[in-house]
Amino acid sequence: MDLRNYPRREYAIEQFTQARCFELAGERFSFIMDSGSDVVLDVTGRDTCAYSVLGAEPTETAYLCLKADDDTYLFTYELRDSPHRASHTWVIDRAQRLVTLLTCTRGLNPRFPYMVKSEYDFGAIEEEGKELPFVRHCFTGESLGTTVQWQWSTSLVTQHAYLEPGYYRITWPPDSAAVSFETFEDLLPSTDEPARYVKIKDHMFLFVLTEEHMERHATGKSPFRSNNMAFIQNYDRMVHVGRTFGTLRRDGADSDIFILFGAFGSPVTLSEEFLNRKNPFTV
């Protein structure tokens, strides 16, 4: 059989996602957070965990986990005890005993109920008999100036430019599947969207973007509503793993989205015009 014609599933950004990681099953973590809201995370199985904030009763939920390198995990779940749809996404860095928590909540904006709000907290992993680390993961400008091409599937390629601390910019080559499902140019003056950059270690960053302008300025006219995409980018190996949380419009109906993704990177040179274009969303 010519396996190029294998009847594979229809994928968007998730085709090249690595197989989920189960190796944390059975472990229990105590995260000491800089906000003071310490968290106990009990990984009760391959699919289930229980989280407890500030000593509250543990809440059971389903989780998804991927590895960014041998000792760094992206661990994510939807909250079951929140009045709004919300998720925790952890970067669990066992080598340095550090964590970053990204909390995303939908439904806090009265004008745009699909808008996703992001909050960050940094902390350390408590281990008996050991001092807590002094250092933390941190917001950074170290990856600014990066232009990178991400291959998400056999047909989907995007090109990112990380140019300023609060934003990122995206484009794609003409043969990418991205050309068929996007209408950015008709709806928005630019592809700039809010983003944050967190340094995990040398050559590894948590890059987080929120599709916000599409929701704010072109509400419901695109398949993309507000989504938060969190990537752990490993530039040592030029790969990333991540998850998206938000809302997607399919066949005229809005649906929740909460999936993992992954991609392979390569250097790319983008046009001066693209890189130097003013960000129309900032003064």
Next chain:
Amino acid sequence: MNQTNIGEKYGVSQYRFPHCYDLKASAFTLYCGADARTLEFRGKTAAALDGAERAYECLKIEQDIYFILLGDTAAVLDLKEKTAVLSEPGGYVFASLEKGGKTLCFTDDAMDGTRVRWVFGVGRYTDHAYLSGGKALADWAPGFGETEQAMRCVHIRDGIYLADVRGKAPEGSCAPRGTDRLLLLEDYDHMLAVGCAMGGGNVLVSGYAKI
């Protein structure tokens, strides 16, 4: 600072997935005919095959399908279907993880007609065209021309195949010097592969398909 790089220090293993430790502290009996073999994972890096301890590395291709390298032996474990394949220097062993359970076998023409490029890093890839009769055409980046090589195939599960292509990689190619075999566990749904370039030091690889 632009963080991108071409991963020169990693060569063909640039895109290798993180090591998988799912199997640590687990042990399996591999039933093959009247024989029973044991495979025990004693930690993140130490395993024992038939009681003889050796270092191992593991990569995952699907939720329950593992590619394991133990020195010159490679193993594929499918924990869902309870099957195991061992590729040892002396040949292949097909086993079940359950007594009396099903075993896999060679399915050499199952990939016949497939032409695929497996990309293992920036500018690093191999081109394979799988032919009938246990043969394949193969080339390595940056491109030296296809040569006919011996090939064996095992159909592991729907869409997932173990391809064993044997032939020297050209001098100056992206393959580790001395590579004379590429053992790849290929997933034609996700279009991903994990495996090992052997002969030149046994280097684990992961990558994606271009078709």
